[in-house]
Amino acid sequence: MVLVHQTNEGATAGRVVEVEMYRGMLDKAAHSYKGVPTKRTEVMFGSAGHAYVYFIYGMYYCFNVVASDIGKPEAILIRALEPVCGLELMAKRRGLSTADFSKSSQRRRLTSGPGRLATAMGITKEAYGLPLDRPPLYFVKEDHMIDRSVASGPRINIGYAEEAQYFPWRFWLQGNPFVT
DNA sequence: TGATCGATGCTCT
DNA sequence: GAGCATCGATCAA
Numbered sequence: 001m002v003l004v005h006q007t008n009e010g011a012t013a014g015r016v017v018e019v020e021m022y023r024g025m026l027d028k029a030a031h032s033y034k035g036v037p038t039k040r041t042e043v044m045f046g047s048a049g050h051a052y053v054y055f056i057y058g059m060y061y062c063f064n065v066v067a068s069d070i071g072k073p074e075a076i077l078i079r080a081l082e083p084v085c086g087l088e089l090m091a092k093r094r095g096l097s098t099a100d101f102s103k104s105s106q107r108r109r110l111t112s113g114p115g116r117l118a119t120a121m122g123i124t125k126e127a128y129g130l131p132l133d134r135p136p137l138y139f140v141k142e143d144h145m146i147d148r149s150v151a152s153g154p155r156i157n158i159g160y161a162e163e164a165q166y167f168p169w170r171f172w173l174q175g176n177p178f179v180t
Numbered sequence: 181t182g183a184t185c186g187a188t189g190c191t192c193t
Numbered sequence: 194g195a196g197c198a199t200c201g202a203t204c205a206a
Contacts, residue, residue: 020198029198031191040191057199058188064198077198115199157198 001139002084005121010089012121014081014111015142018172018179020155022064024073027169029161032073043129044073051130051137053123060115063123065132079156079170081111082178083120090120104177112178149174156180 004013022030024044031054037045043052044066052064052075068074083090090110091098101107111117118124123137130137151174158165172179 022198031198038192054198055190056197058190058197060199062198079198113199155198160196161198 002142003078003081003121004085004135004138004140005123006136007122009093009122010086012086012090013084014117014121015084016078016080016139017082017176018078018080018170020077020079020170021067022075022077023169024068027161027167028164029155029158030073030075032075035073037073041073044075046070046129049132051123051127051132053118053125053128055125056115061118061124062114063118063121063127077114078117079114080172080178080180081117081121082176083107083110089122093122094120108178112180 002013002015004011022032024030024032025035027033032041032044040054041052043050046066047070048066048068050066052066053061056062062077064075064077066074067076087101087107087110088098091101094110094116096106096109109116111120127137132138150171152168152171154166154168155170
């Protein structure tokens with residue numbers, strides 16, 4: 001899927017290439033593990049297809065998609081995008097120069113990483129709870145179905161989660177250069 | 181290329 | 194008051 005965000009600064013879009021799943025009460029790494037909604041996590045207890053956005057490390061937002069039934073607080077963290085549209089606006093938001101975007105090593109710095117992609121796409125707490133099937137923030141299918149190989153492995157930076165830290169619940173498009 | 185560390189403020193206990 | 198689903202600067206090699 002391609003994530004699109006329309007703002008008064010302009011539009012940006014990126015193809016999802018890496019995600020992690022957080023499985024609520026089954027998963028010690030999930031913010032919703034305890035099964036009790038808080039002001040931060042309440043949207044995860046609602047219906048699928050809405051945005052769960054949280055602020056982390058005092059500086060960054062992370063963008064998730066609520067992914068299960070009402071009362072089942074599961075979500076998908078989007079960890080990396082491949083930039084599709086609005087690269088100049090992404091660079092501006094990220095404080096990067098567009099001078100050297102012929103190199104993929106420079107383009108990677110736009111949207112490879114959950115904090116980076118939220119900044120590049122202009123996603124903040126204002127997007128909390130938005131439905132993701134309509135503007136301004138929404139997913140669309142790719143124009144062409146492309147045969148892709150999906151790899152999986154442990155999630156990143158959840159060492160506190162005991163046995164759950166080893167669950168292979170991170171997924172990425174094998175070989176895609178925008179994966180973290 | 182990889183390891184280490186500081187920034188920075190919200191969230192929950 | 195402690196910890197955090199991160200990132201970028203810096204240093205060593």
